[in-house]
Amino acid sequence: MPTRRETLAASAALTGGALLSAAPSAAADPRVTPERAAAVSDRRSGTTIALTHATVLGAGADHTVLVHDGRITRTGRSAEVPVPSGATVYDLTGKYIVPGGLVESHVHNNGPEDVLPPLFPLNGVTAVREMWGRPVHHEWRDKVRAGELLGPRWVIAGSIIDGSPSLWAGDLEERVVEVTDAPSARRAVRGTKASGADFVKVYSRLTPEAYEAIADESRRQGLRYAGHCPDTLPIARASDAGQQSIEHLHALLLATSARESEIRRAMAKVRIDPATGTSFERYASWFRQVHAVEWRAVQTYDVGRARALFDRLAANGTRVVPTLTVHHSLERTDQLPYDSPEFAYLPGWMTGEWPTVWSALTAGRTARDTARIHRIYEHRLRLVAELHRAGVQLLAGTDTGTGYAVPGFSLHHELELLAEAGLPTRDVLRAATTAPARMLGLPADRADLLVLDADPRTDVRHTRRIDSVLVAGRYLDRAERLRLLSDVARAAAASEPPATGGAAPHVCAH
Numbered sequence: 001m002p003t004r005r006e007t008l009a010a011s012a013a014l015t016g017g018a019l020l021s022a023a024p025s026a027a028a029d030p031r032v033t034p035e036r037a038a039a040v041s042d043r044r045s046g047t048t049i050a051l052t053h054a055t056v057l058g059a060g061a062d063h064t065v066l067v068h069d070g071r072i073t074r075t076g077r078s079a080e081v082p083v084p085s086g087a088t089v090y091d092l093t094g095k096y097i098v099p100g101g102l103v104e105s106h107v108h109n110n111g112p113e114d115v116l117p118p119l120f121p122l123n124g125v126t127a128v129r130e131m132w133g134r135p136v137h138h139e140w141r142d143k144v145r146a147g148e149l150l151g152p153r154w155v156i157a158g159s160i161i162d163g164s165p166s167l168w169a170g171d172l173e174e175r176v177v178e179v180t181d182a183p184s185a186r187r188a189v190r191g192t193k194a195s196g197a198d199f200v201k202v203y204s205r206l207t208p209e210a211y212e213a214i215a216d217e218s219r220r221q222g223l224r225y226a227g228h229c230p231d232t233l234p235i236a237r238a239s240d241a242g243q244q245s246i247e248h249l250h251a252l253l254l255a256t257s258a259r260e261s262e263i264r265r266a267m268a269k270v271r272i273d274p275a276t277g278t279s280f281e282r283y284a285s286w287f288r289q290v291h292a293v294e295w296r297a298v299q300t301y302d303v304g305r306a307r308a309l310f311d312r313l314a315a316n317g318t319r320v321v322p323t324l325t326v327h328h329s330l331e332r333t334d335q336l337p338y339d340s341p342e343f344a345y346l347p348g349w350m351t352g353e354w355p356t357v358w359s360a361l362t363a364g365r366t367a368r369d370t371a372r373i374h375r376i377y378e379h380r381l382r383l384v385a386e387l388h389r390a391g392v393q394l395l396a397g398t399d400t401g402t403g404y405a406v407p408g409f410s411l412h413h414e415l416e417l418l419a420e421a422g423l424p425t426r427d428v429l430r431a432a433t434t435a436p437a438r439m440l441g442l443p444a445d446r447a448d449l450l451v452l453d454a455d456p457r458t459d460v461r462h463t464r465r466i467d468s469v470l471v472a473g474r475y476l477d478r479a480e481r482l483r484l485l486s487d488v489a490r491a492a493a494a495s496e497p498p499a500t501g502g503a504a505p506h507v508c509a510h
Contacts, residue, residue, distance in 0.1 A: 047068075047087075047088060048066060048067065048068045048073075048084050048086070048087040048088070049066070049067040049068075049087065049088050049089075049090070049470070049473075049475055050064060050065070050066055050067075050083040050084070050087045050088070050089045050090070051064065051065040051067070051090050051092050051097065051449070051451070051470075051475075052064045052078050052083065052089060052090065052091050052092060052093075053078050053091055053092055053093040054092035054093075054095045054096065054097045054451070055095070055096045055097065055455070056075065056097045056099065057096060057097065057098055057099060057429075057456075057457065058099060059075060059099075060077070062077060062078050062079075063075060063076060063077055063078060063081075063097075064076065064077070064078040064081040064083070065097065065449070066081065066083075066084070066087070067447045067470065067473055067475075069473065070446075070447050070472055070473030071445045071446070071447055071473070072445050072446070072447050073445075088475075090468075090475065090477065092451060092467075094453075095451050095452065095453065095467055096451070096452045096453075096454065096455050096456065096462075097449050097450070097451055097452075098124070098429075098433060098449065098450040098451075098452065098456065098463070099433070099449060100126065100127075100433055100434070100437055100442070100446065100448050100449070101121075101124050101125065101126030101127070101433075101448040101449055101450040101469065101470075101471065102123075102124050102125045102126065102396075102411055102432045102433065102450060102463070103125070103126070103127045103128070103129075103396075103432055103433060103436035103437055103440070103442070104120065104125050104127070104128045104129070104152075104396070104397060104398065104400065104408075104411045104432075105128075105129045105245070105321050105395040105396060105397035105436045105439075106129060106131050106247055106321050106323055106395075106397025106398060106399055106400075107128045107129065107130055107131065107397070107398070107399075107400045107401060107407070108130070108131055108132050108399065108400065108401025108402070109128075109130060109137065109140075109400070109401060109407065110134075110136075110401060111346070111347065111350060111495075112347065112491065112492070112495045113136075113140065113143075113149065114488070114491040115345070115346065115347065115488055115491050115492045115495065116407050117140050117144065117149055117150065117151030117152070118149075118150040118151060118484060118487075118488050119345055119406065119407040119408040119409070119488060120151060120152040120407055120408045121150060121151065121152055121408075121469055121471040121476070122150075122408060122469065122476070122481055122484055122485050122488065123407075123408030123409055123411070123412070123466070124408070124450035124463065124466055124469055125152055125407075125408045125411055126152050126153060126446075126448035126449075126450070126469070126471050126472075127152050127153040127154075127155070127436070127437070127440065127442055127448070128152045128153070128154060128155070129155045129157075129397070129436070129440060130154055130155065130156045130157060131157050131201060131227070131247070132157060132159070132160055132175065132201065132401075133156040133157040133158050133159065133195070133197050133201075134159070134175060137154060137156045138156060138196060140154065141153075141154040141156065144472070150471070150474075150484065152471070153442065153446070153448075153472070155198045155199070155440045156196075156197055156198050157197055157198070157199055157200070157201040157226075157227075158177075158191070158192030158193075158195050158197035158199070158200055158201060159175055159176060159177050159191075159192070159195070159201070160175065160176045160177065160201050160203045160227075161176075161177045161179060161185070161188045161189070161192070161200060161201060161202055161203060161206070161214060162176055162177070162178055162179075162203035162204065162205050162206060163178065163179065163180070163203075163204075163205030163206045163207055163210060163230070164178040164179070164180050164205070165178070165205070165272060165274035166178050166203070166205055166274075167203070167204060167205060167272065167282065167283050167286055168283065169274045169282075176203075177191065179206070179210045179214075180207075180210070181207075181209060181210060181213075182209055182210060182212075182213035183213075184210070185206075185209075185210040185211075185213035185214045185217065186213050186214075186216075186217040188214070189213075189214055189217040189218055189221055189223065189225075190217065190221065192221075192223065193221045193222075193223055197223075198223075198224075199223055199224040199225060199226055199244070200214060200218050200223050200224070200225035200226070200227075201225070201226065201227040202214055202225055202226070202227040202228060202230065202243070203227055203228050203230070204228045204230055204231050205230065205231065206230040206232075206233070207230070207232060208230070208232060208233050208237075211230050211233055211238070211241075212241065215241040215242060215243070219242070224244045225242075225243060225244065226243060226244040226245040226246075226247070227243075227245075227246075227247055228246070228247055228248065228250075228251065229243070229246050229251035229255075231251075231264075231267045231268075231270075232264065232267070232268065234255060234260075235251055235252060235255045235309060235313070236255075236309060236312050238318075239312060239313050239316045239318040240312075240316060242316075243318060244318075244319065244439065245318070245319040245320065245321055245395065245439070246313075246318060246319070246320050246321070247321045247323060247397070248321070248322070248323050248326075248327070248399075249320075249322050249323075249324075249327060249380045249383055249384070250290070250294070252309075252320070252383055252387075253294055253297050253298065253376070253379065253380065253383060254267065254293070254294070254297050255305075255309055256297070256301055256302060256305055256306040256309060256383070257296070257297040257300045257301060257302060257305075258300045258301070258302035258305060259296075259297075259300045260305075262296075263293060263296060263297050263300075266293045266296065267290070267293055270286060270289045270290060270293070271289075272285060272286050281360065284360045284361050284363075287361055288361075288363075288364070291369075291372075291373060291376070294376050295372045295375075295376060298375060298376055298379045301379070306383070306386055307386070307390065310386060310387050310390035310392055311390055311391075313387075313390070313392045314390050314391040314392045314393075317393070318392070319392070319393045319394070319395050319435075319439060320387055320392055320393070320394055320395070321394075321395045321396075321397040322380070322383075322384050322387075322394060322397075322418070322421075323397050323398060323399045323414075324380070324381070324384065324414060324417035324418065324421065325398040325399060325400075325405055325410050325413055325414045325417060326398065326399035326402045326405065327377060327380055328377065328417060329358075329402070329403065329404045329405070330358075330361060330362075331373045331374065331376060331377035331380075332374065332377055333358065333362055336358070336404055337404065338355075340404075340406075342406040342409045343406065344489050344492065344493075345406060345409075345485070345488050345489050345492055346406055346492050347492045347493075347495035347497070348492075348493070349495070349496070349497040351403075353403075354403035354404055357403050358403060358404075381420065381421040381422070382421075384418065384421040384422070384423070385421050385422040385423070388421075388422070388423050388427065393435055393439075394418070394423070394427075394431050394435075395431050395432075395435055395436050395439065396411060396414045396415060396418065396428075396431040396432035396436070397414065398410040398411055398413070398414045411432060412461075412463050412464050414432075415428050415429075415431075415432060415460045415463055416460060416461060418431060418460075419460045425456070425457055425458070425459070425460050426457060428460050429456060429457065429460070429463075446472070447470055447472060447473040448470060448471055448472065449469070449470040450463075450466065450469055450470075451466070451467045451468040451469065451470070452465050452466060452467060453465040453466075453467050466481065468480075468481060469481060
């Protein structure tokens with residue numbers, strides 16, 4: 001077997017590539033015997049898997065990848081990589097390997113264990129960043145690591161840390177930590193670390209004093225922090241303080257107005273009453289108020305101000321996760337996929353509440369309001385293009401957990417929206433592969449791969465043309481993957497809502 005140095009060198013060729021090398025056109029289907037098609041590797045069994053004659057993005061055509069004990073041990077031209085005796089061989093002639101698989105940088109999972117976790121790897125998503133961590137996510141991660149549950153690698157936030165009153169105060173207060181000053185903010189960070197979370201999640205209603213205390217205490221505790229840029233804090237200040245990523249495009253839109261001071265005063269007047277209605281109803285009220293402020297920001301957009309800010313974000317290494325998927329579903333409701341076949345993979349009690357949630361969020365919109373909101377969405381696409389031109393690292397995340405976004409499937413939609421915003425295909429792919437893998441510190445030799453029937457570098461929609469997936473050393477060939485998807489659909493159809501009445505609706509786009 002190769003040395004550790006050789007292993008890492010081989011993996012670097014896979015995970016560190018720019019996904020740019022030229023590749024031939026797709027050819028015939030892989031020549032896999034029925035016996036091999038039925039085989040599923042066990043990462044703990046010592047079995048070696050050989051994926052031969054594939055085009056490896058970032059490495060080249062006609063390559064072989066060897067996997068042993070859940071690690072990639074060697075990759076190279078098929079003529080130069082001998083297949084070990086006894087290895088399980090999959091001939092991937094005409095196929096394209098995406099090293100590391102896809103990474104989803106913004107999810108919220110709350111639902112059945114036999115439905116949600118498997119949907120990610122079955123759609124080629126081998127790692128996710130959970131943005132509102134709870135004990136169940138740690139349980140799932142432990143089961144995945146133990147081989148007891150099919151799921152992605154999980155990087156998990158702590159509970160949301162927000163100001164008071166939080167947008168989610170009241171009936172969800174057990175999942176939100178409200179802070180009012182520097183001492184309570186520091187305690188919240190220490191609590192996040194004690195919970196076993198991987199990073200701190202900051203939110204919209206934090207005061208500058210509390211935010212800066214979180215930034216300082218996170219550094220002291222050796223934790224990263226990410227999330228929303230608070231309404232009262234300039235983005236440049238959050239970037240300078242070291243926030244790892246800024247989620248969504250709301251704060252960026254406000255910060256690029258020529259009248260930012262006026263915009264921020266308007267934001268300061270937005271009010272929520274924690275004693276009125278449910279947390280979701282309060283959020284919907286806040287959401288409607290903010291759209292009016294956003295429209296004013298769009299009308300006063302300042303190109304020079306935007307360029308200066310985006311250059312600063314790029315220099316600081318601050319990432320942005322646009323979550324176009326959720327912006328699109330909330331702001332282009334005329335394009336919602338009300339009858340998507342993807343919904344069959346979620347319980348009816350989950351998908352059934354989406355129309356009610358969306359009605360609450362969009363209630364009272366006039367024709368003029370709708371036209372303005374469409375313009376706001378188009379402006380968001382422009383911001384994404386300008387962030388990219390400025391060299392800001394964009395990461396693909398969907399806010400899955402919000403309505404009309406199905407785990408795993410939704411990331412492919414996000415890639416198409418990033419392409420629609422004007423990103424070159426190679427950079428769209430980076431936003432879901434090498435860029436988030438580096439940010440999250442995923443192992444270089446992890447045995448995660450996505451195998452496609454067509455080259456995604458020629459058309460990003462080809463990421464949906466999945467042949468097979470390797471997740472943590474377990475190879476799911478085409479037949480196994482389709483069988484497992486059918487199992488998920490059956491589990492979803494049989495799922496009953498929790499005794500509390502179902503998963504709480506979630507929207508995180510602002």
